[in-house]
Amino acid sequence: MKENKWGKALRVLMILIICAACLIPFYVLLVLSLNAPSRVFYEGNIFMPNFHWQNFIDAWNKSRIGTAMLNSAIITAGTLIVTIVTGGLAGYAIARHSTRYNKFVFGLLIGCMMIPGIINTVPLYILMRQINAIDTLWGMICVCSTLAMPSAVFIYATFIRALPREMDEAAALDGCSPFATFWRVIFPMIKPATASFVILNGFGIWNNYAQAVFFLQSRAKQNIPQALSVFFQQFAGAKWHLMAATAVIAIIPVVIVFLVFQKQFIKGLSDGALKG
């Protein structure tokens, strides 16, 4: 389809405006985070920062964001590992052994896929209290794993169904146990499945707040959103520059990971979404 010169220019102009609208909030957050303590919000030139880098050091020291980042990293990595291993095995069993039992497992997971975590959070909180899992990273990993599990099983089952069964049989003839067949033969062949699972769920686990607010209350175990909300409530109405600096510190790792993997990310999102 041909588009005339003016149409094209208009299109590019509108896209530029949209991009600006997406980026300006980040820029003005940066300006605020570099404010000297004496400056109130955006007095003076609204686009001109003070370059008061000390804010980042103060924010880091006062907000415990460092501990929170470590906790978030452990929770995210732990959840991804647990769901990839258990969800991968389940996807393998479901794809290869379509028994009544496995149909039940698959139906249960897909049926619950649409239930957001908040629905069972209160009884879950009681359960977590009984097994002493409140304020523990392993407890949070278990909770986050269940939220990501349907997606993992669905993705793995879909990918494994597309692989020829002869591979399993060849591996079995070579003396591989079913577990070894999955782990040594199938799993390495479906790296794109793992990639799209990590892409679709990783940021959500990292950013989790609705569960963290219940299960990670002690300061030593907070994840990033929880630490930030506690810090902000503490300084509400004052020290805006430190709050902004903490927010900048909190989003930097996510932005870096996104920019490094953006190509795989957008591809995985497009593929994964339309298959589901």
Added chain:
Amino acid sequence: MRHKRISWAQFLSLPALMLYGMFFVYPLLRGIGMSVTDWDGMGEATFVGLQNFIDFFHDARAMHDIKTTLIFALGSAVLLNVVGLCYALLMNSDFRGKSIARVVIYLPAIISPLIMGYIWFFLLQPGRGFLHYAFAQLGMTDIIGSWMSSYPSALLVLVLVNVWQFSGMTMIIYLAGLQSIPSEISEAALIDGASNWQRFWRVSVPMLMPAIRINVVTNIIGSLSVFDVIMSLTEGGPGYATESLSIYIMRMCYGSRTGYSTAVAMILFFIILIPVLVSMRFTRQKS
């Protein structure tokens, strides 16, 4: 003759089932039991029948929260899809810097909605936020007045921030859908004399059904269970005006009304289930 033994390999799905059963299904079922008690989370629970559900529908705050949640979800789901589709139509052509534009527009969606709420909280501070100064320089003072003190404007701000943050996500999915439409079909319609408008409604939209379905369903679930962005932007205020049902559940739980809060969760479950089933039915693909 049957030689085949039941392979134990089918039970490789057991670890996943146990984890899921313990931390998702079991609490879910237990919640149903708790929803018919007056349990405060500590002492003895007494069976109260449907009293919690009756209380819920007689609580003015809860009724207002339903209204807020539904308005937020309707506004978000409609705007996210319209804006996302417009972005995708704009981006569905070749130009230099296309992949950069795609990354930039998607960028807000990867940030925690809680942090996003705080960022907009800075931008929207009445009398001192960025937008106040920006509009003041254009000669428009008081446009960013005390939006947080009135219900309609606070709710509008919440919807707009949510749409601003996640329209990149709907865009990516619509873009993938648009790119999967074979160009021959579109060209054939053009040769048959279809106008742009007709081609959009008769060719693009039906072919986009899988993308519409995934976007509508995920947006309905996400916006009806909204939590993070409201907590950071308004904390449910002014008063309890912009409180969503998710926040209400949390506050009732912390207010030692454990049984009652699980009953509210059951109600929220149906509030989410019904529109999801309806929208899935309407977007079912005709083969």
